[in-house]
Amino acid sequence: xxxxxxxxxxxxxxxxxxxxxxxxxxxxxxxxxxxxxxxxxxxxxxxxxxxxxxxxxxxxxxxxxxxxxxxxxxxxxxxxxxxxxxxxxxxxxxxxxxxxxxxxxxxxxxxxxxxxxxxxxxxxxxxxxxxxxxxxxxxxxxxxxxxxxxxxxxxxxxxxxxxxxxxxxxxxxxxxxxxxxxxxxxxxxxxxxxxxxxxxxxxxxxxxxxxxxxxxxxxxxxxxxxxxxxxxxxxxxxxxxxxxxxxxxxxxxxxxxxxxxxxxxxxxxxxxxxxxxxxxxxxxxxxxxxxxxxxxxxxxxxxxxxxxxxxxxxxxxxxxxxxxxxxxxxxxxxxxxxxxxxxxxxxxxxxxxxxxxxxxxxx
Amino acid sequence: xxxxxxxxxxxxxxxxxxxxxxxxxxxxxxxxxxxxxxxxxxxxxxxxxxxxxxxxxxxxxxxxxxxxxxxxxxxxxxxxxxxxxxxxxxxxxxxxxxxxxxxxxxxxxxxxxxxxxxxxxxxxxxxxxxxxxxxxxxxxxxxxxxxxxxxxxxxxxxxxxxxxxxxxxxxxxxxxxxxxxxxxxxxxxxxxxxxxxxxxxxxxxxxxxxxxxxxxxxxxxxxxxxxxxxxxxxxxxxxxxxxxxxxx
Ligand SMILES: Cc1ncc(C[n+]2csc(CCOP(=O)(O)OP(=O)(O)O)c2C)c(N)n1
Ligand code: SF4
Numbered sequence: 308x309x310x311x312x313x314x315x316x317x318x319x320x321x322x323x324x325x326x327x328x329x330x331x332x333x334x335x336x337x338x339x340x341x342x343x344x345x346x347x348x349x350x351x352x353x354x355x356x357x358x359x360x361x362x363x364x365x366x367x368x369x370x371x372x373x374x375x376x377x378x379x380x381x382x383x384x385x386x387x388x389x390x391x392x393x394x395x396x397x398x399x400x401x402x403x404x405x406x407x408x409x410x411x412x413x414x415x416x417x418x419x420x421x422x423x424x425x426x427x428x429x430x431x432x433x434x435x436x437x438x439x440x441x442x443x444x445x446x447x448x449x450x451x452x453x454x455x456x457x458x459x460x461x462x463x464x465x466x467x468x469x470x471x472x473x474x475x476x477x478x479x480x481x482x483x484x485x486x487x488x489x490x491x492x493x494x495x496x497x498x499x500x501x502x503x504x505x506x507x508x509x510x511x512x513x514x515x516x517x518x519x520x521x522x523x524x525x526x527x528x529x530x531x532x533x534x535x536x537x538x539x540x541x542x543x544x545x546x547x548x549x550x551x552x553x554x555x556x557x558x559x560x561x562x563x564x565x566x567x568x569x570x571x572x573x574x575x576x577x578x579x580x581x582x583x584x585x586x587x588x589x590x591x592x593x594x595x596x597x598x599x600x601x602x603x604x605x606x607x608x609x610x611x612x613x614x615x616x617x618x619x620x621x622x623x624x625x626x627x628x629x630x631x632x633x634x635x636x637x638x639x640x641x642x643x644x645x646x647x648x649x650x651x652x653x654x655x656x657x658x659x660x661x662x663x664x665x666x667x668x669x670x
Numbered sequence: 671x672x673x674x675x676x677x678x679x680x681x682x683x684x685x686x687x688x689x690x691x692x693x694x695x696x697x698x699x700x701x702x703x704x705x706x707x708x709x710x711x712x713x714x715x716x717x718x719x720x721x722x723x724x725x726x727x728x729x730x731x732x733x734x735x736x737x738x739x740x741x742x743x744x745x746x747x748x749x750x751x752x753x754x755x756x757x758x759x760x761x762x763x764x765x766x767x768x769x770x771x772x773x774x775x776x777x778x779x780x781x782x783x784x785x786x787x788x789x790x791x792x793x794x795x796x797x798x799x800x801x802x803x804x805x806x807x808x809x810x811x812x813x814x815x816x817x818x819x820x821x822x823x824x825x826x827x828x829x830x831x832x833x834x835x836x837x838x839x840x841x842x843x844x845x846x847x848x849x850x851x852x853x854x855x856x857x858x859x860x861x862x863x864x865x866x867x868x869x870x871x872x873x874x875x876x877x878x879x880x881x882x883x884x885x886x887x888x889x890x891x892x893x894x895x896x897x898x899x900x901x902x903x904x905x906x907x908x909x910x911x912x913x914x915x916x917x918x
Contacts, residue, residue, distance in 0.1 A: 506755070
């Protein structure tokens with residue numbers, strides 16, 4: 308077991324990228340992710356990598372496009388307003404099939420919003436915030452250790468599928484210090500990239516492109532991409548806690564899942580049998596885990612730092628088999644475990660009433 | 671039999687889609703010849719932009735990346751930093767370079783990014799049907815300045831070379847034209863100098879090339895050449911603005 312050291316989430320994420328073989332980083336300042344570019348500015352020159360502070364998020368993501376197209380493992384990071392600007396580039400990265408990692412340390416919106424943690428970019432991250440029919444895997448860490456592990460995995464997934472991959476964190480995770488075990492640096496050579504433009508002429512020359520003017524060809528291209536996205540469905544992953552005997556299934560991701568876990572334990576002490584499903588991937592969504600739970604529990608309670616975005620995926624998976632409740636705080640406000648417990652009590656009380664009604668109807 | 675014309679190693683055999691009398695094609699040829707003569711085609715990565723030259727990745731006989739509208743200098747920056755040994759160039763129109771991509775242009779130049787920018791100034795947006803470009807001349811009619819460009823509502827033409835010449839990053843900045851054979855020779859010389867600046871690690875280089883768009887200007891090719899020679903050069907004086915060899 309590797310030695311555990313105390314690291315701040317954002318810096319741990321930066322180191323993880325380096326360990327994964329990332330040698331190109333371009334970014335633009337925005338709170339609450341500034342530690343990532345600062346870390347990369349210090350570290351990249353020491354490992355022979357490139358750090359550039361770009362003139363904008365548009366430039367940063369397009370620098371990543373060029374670097375990824377030239378074969379490097381490349382990353383950019385930002386927070387919500389900056390990620391909105393990067394959407395053009397993410398669409399082009401997906402269209403041209405360029406592996407890359409995009410980190411969003413989410414803050415409250417819309418507009419300039421605020422600088423406190425939020426989860427209100429779920430739709431943007433999971434639906435494809437840019438134009439066109441494309442998908443990007445989305446990893447949602449809930450600890451500093453996962454900031455490391457999932458970021459490293461993001462690079463592998465990006466290369467395996469030739470696709471941009473998102474890591475969706477929030478200001479809590481970014482600023483939090485926790486002990487982490489850093490895995491060893493990737494030593495294996497990077498997967499071969501014969502498609503990368505490294506300088507060539509003649510029949511062997513390579514083209515990185517997403518333009519297909521002939522609709523017949525473009526449709527084929529989209530169908531080919533869709534096949535790839537279908538293969539990515541196998542990446543879906545969730546952690547479950549206390550679901551064996553649960554009557555109420557809590558669903559939460561990221562830092563919120565830790566608050567919810569606290570509430571779950573408090574509820575259990577009161578006799579409310581709550582369990583938790585924590586999606587680790589937001590796209591592909593762990594629909595199967597939720598669907599499977601829907602046959603066993605009496606109700607769902609989804610908790611998010613938004614006014615209800617992931618809850619739509621839960622409702623799709625539950626498909627009417629159980630009531631789906633929602634509790635959310637937004638704008639940078641973070642609920643306490645006690646607030647979530649309060650909501651759990653309400654849900655449990657409602658279940659009790661329904662049981663009485665159902666029993667009465669049966670008599 | 672004496673061979674009087676041959677293709678260049680810098681271009682593929684593809685037929686271009688440019689309109690008759692358009693100078694995009696001639697400029698491709700000049701860039702291709704320079705790549706061949708410098709012997710660098712096999713280690714070059716070009717960046718095509720969005721405009722009539724969007725299919726440039728079909729025409730240049732080297733590795734190519736297609737960039738989003740205006741973002742070619744950022745894409746080229748990514749390539750350049752990852753591949754220190756490669757020759758990297760962008761090929762951009764005036765809407766692409768001086769309007770939507772002005773930020774990327776200025777900052778790549780200010781960073782002294784070792785890339786070569788081939789900048790086609792045809793005083794309008796060709797591909798989308800002849801709208802106002804930042805480079806459209808005062809009084810020039812476009813689909814979005816139907817009464818001619820008025821400074822009061824559409825502002826003034828931007829002289830990109832002069833703008834970039836105020837920066838310390840560029841090693842070579844020149845404006846040339848395509849309206850006659852002598853100017854074509856000068857254009858080729860400038861393109862060669864621009865790539866030379868890159869090869870010597872001197873910094874950012876750009877050649878702005880005054881070009882025709884007979885289709886959207888509503889002129890025949892000859893009249894279009896005259897327009898470049900008389901009208902465009904009046905607003906856009908030809909010459910070298912930065913030359914690292916001369917220390918300016
Ligand atoms: C983001 C975005 N906005 C607008 C367009 C539409 N568009 C395509 S080409 C073009 C203008 C190109 O003009 P210019 O750069 O002057 O090149 P030319 O066609 O004249 O060679 C525009 C606006 C686009 N493709 N992408
Ligand atoms: S529209 Fe203008 S710039 Fe485009 S190919 Fe035709 S002449 Fe050339």
